Amino acid sequence: MNALLKLLPIKYPIIQAGMVYVSGGKLAAASAEAGILGVVGAGSMSPDLLKHHLEKAKSLTRHPERLAVNIPQLYEKTSEQIEVSLRAGIKIIITSAGSPKAHTTELKKAGCVVMHVTSTPELAKKCEDAGCDAVIAEGFEAGGHNGRDEITTLVLIPQVVKAVKIPVIAAGGIGDGKGMAAAFSLGASGVQMGTRFLATQESSAHENFKKLVIESRSDSTMLMMKKVVPVRLLKNAFYEEVKALEEKNASKEELVALLGKGRARLGMLEGNLSEGELEAGQIAAIVSDLPTVKELVPRILREYDEAVKNLVRVSEWEKKA
Amino acid sequence: MNALLKLLPIKYPIIQAGMVYVSGGKLAAASAEAGILGVVGAGSMSPDLLKHHLEKAKSLTRHPERLAVNIPQLYEKTSEQIEVSLRAGIKIIITSAGSPKAHTTELKKAGCVVMHVTSTPELAKKCEDAGCDAVIAEGFEAGGHNGRDEITTLVLIPQVVKAVKIPVIAAGGIGDGKGMAAAFSLGASGVQMGTRFLATQESSAHENFKKLVIESRSDSTMLMMKKVVPVRLLKNAFYEEVKALEEKNASKEELVALLGKGRARLGMLEGNLSEGELEAGQIAAIVSDLPTVKELVPRILREYDEAVKNLVRVSEWEKKA
Numbered sequence: 023m024n025a026l027l028k029l030l031p032i033k034y035p036i037i038q039a040g041m042v043y044v045s046g047g048k049l050a051a052a053s054a055e056a057g058i059l060g061v062v063g064a065g066s067m068s069p070d071l072l073k074h075h076l077e078k079a080k081s082l083t084r085h086p087e088r089l090a091v092n093i094p095q096l097y098e099k100t101s102e103q104i105e106v107s108l109r110a111g112i113k114i115i116i117t118s119a120g121s122p123k124a125h126t127t128e129l130k131k132a133g134c135v136v137m138h139v140t141s142t143p144e145l146a147k148k149c150e151d152a153g154c155d156a157v158i159a160e161g162f163e164a165g166g167h168n169g170r171d172e173i174t175t176l177v178l179i180p181q182v183v184k185a186v187k188i189p190v191i192a193a194g195g196i197g198d199g200k201g202m203a204a205a206f207s208l209g210a211s212g213v214q215m216g217t218r219f220l221a222t223q224e225s226s227a228h229e230n231f232k233k234l235v236i237e238s239r240s241d242s243t244m245l246m247m248k249k250v251v252p253v254r255l256l257k258n259a260f261y262e263e264v265k266a267l268e269e270k271n272a273s274k275e276e277l278v279a280l281l282g283k284g285r286a287r288l289g290m291l292e293g294n295l296s297e298g299e300l301e302a303g304q305i306a307a308i309v310s311d312l313p314t315v316k317e318l319v320p321r322i323l324r325e326y327d328e329a330v331k332n333l334v335r336v337s338e339w340e341k342k343a
Numbered sequence: 344m345n346a347l348l349k350l351l352p353i354k355y356p357i358i359q360a361g362m363v364y365v366s367g368g369k370l371a372a373a374s375a376e377a378g379i380l381g382v383v384g385a386g387s388m389s390p391d392l393l394k395h396h397l398e399k400a401k402s403l404t405r406h407p408e409r410l411a412v413n414i415p416q417l418y419e420k421t422s423e424q425i426e427v428s429l430r431a432g433i434k435i436i437i438t439s440a441g442s443p444k445a446h447t448t449e450l451k452k453a454g455c456v457v458m459h460v461t462s463t464p465e466l467a468k469k470c471e472d473a474g475c476d477a478v479i480a481e482g483f484e485a486g487g488h489n490g491r492d493e494i495t496t497l498v499l500i501p502q503v504v505k506a507v508k509i510p511v512i513a514a515g516g517i518g519d520g521k522g523m524a525a526a527f528s529l530g531a532s533g534v535q536m537g538t539r540f541l542a543t544q545e546s547s548a549h550e551n552f553k554k555l556v557i558e559s560r561s562d563s564t565m566l567m568m569k570k571v572v573p574v575r576l577l578k579n580a581f582y583e584e585v586k587a588l589e590e591k592n593a594s595k596e597e598l599v600a601l602l603g604k605g606r607a608r609l610g611m612l613e614g615n616l617s618e619g620e621l622e623a624g625q626i627a628a629i630v631s632d633l634p635t636v637k638e639l640v641p642r643i644l645r646e647y648d649e650a651v652k653n654l655v656r657v658s659e660w661e662k663k664a
Contacts, residue, residue, distance in 0.1 A: 171562040174484040174495040176516040177625040195497040207524035241492040271592035304498040
């Protein structure tokens with residue numbers, strides 16, 4: 023049996039990523055209803071706002087057991103966010119950034135399933151050693167924050183699968199059933215999709231931002247800000263400013279100053295496409311519509327089945343000879 | 344029937360990449376014998392040396408029809424290399440760098456199958472329009488020369504498959520049968536593997552270089568020299584020099600001066616692991632032995648079959664529910 027389905031109370035081994043400003047209660051609930059893991063992205067939320075989104079999510083689904091929270095361990099509020107999540111009855115926590123040791127023991131004691139995001143096989147092993155139940159291995163093509171070694175999903179997944187015994191969820195560059203079949207071929211037990219769920223009716227991304235994502239082409243994103251923390255951005259006026267600074271070999275401080283405060287909120291939530299920071303993955307290039315989650319999930323599953331069905335065995339090739 | 348097997352007189356839809364200093368007549372012949380496309384890498388060869396390698400390849404295989412030449416259109420000698428290849432009876436030419444329009448018509452008139460290497464869906468379309476019979480779509484994780492848009496194989500392949508009707512061969516980040524199954528899931532009709540064939544008994548890479556490749560880890564390569572032409576390198580002392588210059592925001596001219604002449608030859612052929620330029624792909628991390636091509640190809644096919652066999656259909660997941 024599929025290792026992720028054994029671990030989580032979901033029907034299909036798909037995780038809707040918990041993205042800042044994008045993954046609120048509405049999106050998470052729609053995902054839970056569709057049979058996959060619905061993740062609220064706590065990174066952009068105060069504990070109070072997180073509480074609000076979790077209550078909203080619970081009110082919109084008959085499957086609250088399929089709800090999870092993604093907590094990037096970047097801020098002082100991490101402990102409070104964990105507390106709010108546990109009090110809301112959330113039993114599945116995804117941690118990212120920082121050490122998997124920071125909160126895994128405490129979360130396991132509270133009865134949670136814990137998954138940590140990794141961009142290297144070495145960190146994946148540390149996640150397993152820290153007691154995590156699964157790892158989400160995210161490649162270079164992913165949107166938003168990214169690893170420093172620039173390892174792509176295609177190369178990362180087999181290494182992580184080899185490094186750990188716990189289930190591996192592939193993330194980065196997956197936006198349809200074909201990508202899902204590719205990830206499973208590499209030994210993943212599940213996939214996490216971000217940009218694909220950003221471009222749904224239920225995501226809380228601004229309509230302008232959604233529109234830009236579905237119009238994206240193959241060269242529309244780039245990994246930037248490597249001196250601060252690598253982040254994959256859609257190319258817009260803000261990106262051009264970052265690029266110009268980087269070409270001048272600007273310092274980390276200058277980049278942080280340009281970033282300022284609220285750029286991500288400005289772009290992703292408020293829809294200011296020129297001055298805002300717009301995080302998206304390379305897969306934006308193949309995302310071209312705005313379905314409901316209810317329409318999207320069965321479509322991905324059909325594409326997956328079709329991709330698997332189309333794979334022929336070596337003996338088929340040998341018939342020609 | 345598999346589109347690449349229809350196009351080429353090979354048994355399995357695998358191309359052994361034509362790598363500078365690595366892919367000589369011996370390697371190409373061993374590949375042809377194993378049922379795949381054996382490619383001589385002309386990039387590092389004078390027309391006379393190319394002639395020598397083609398004669399050698401033909402003398403070592405009963406399947407000269409499975410031999411091809413990779414000609415990077417970077418040098419003045421391109422036309423001479425084409426002439427030498429045609430005179431040696433080669434009927435399959437892979438062109439890379441430069442425009443697919445440059446030589447495709449002439450090669451088609453000479454009765455050749457022509458494939459061009461691309462790193463974007465837009466260029467893939469131009470290849471098709473220029474009359475190419477197939478495209479080799481190569482992602483960011485590939486070793487050596489690389490595209491400027493940093494599109495990974497996982498994201499690139501579906502876009503190229505959508506952009507053209509001719510067969511698409513996936514390259515970059517593929518080193519075993521699992522990666523091959525992933526590429527086919529994405530719609531590729533074949534795969535090209537470079538670093539995996541570098542680490543074989545028959546490749547002409549220096550033993551020191553081969554050893555370094557099989558000892559590589561997940562973070563052992565990086566895409567460098569973006570101001571000149573992006574190239575993925577193994578990290579060694581030469582890489583550290585490039586990195587130091589780039590961190591100082593060195594000009595293109597300074598980088599070209601550091602590169603100088605003969606660095607690739609020094610590293611890859613002569614085995615100077617500190618001063619030489621060592622081109623390899625991210626997949627070096629999972630390449631860990633030095634088999635003969637005769638051992639390697641059946642192993643890849645077994646892994647591919649195993650990966651395909653292990654993929655379950657959606658209905659299997661639904662049984663749990």
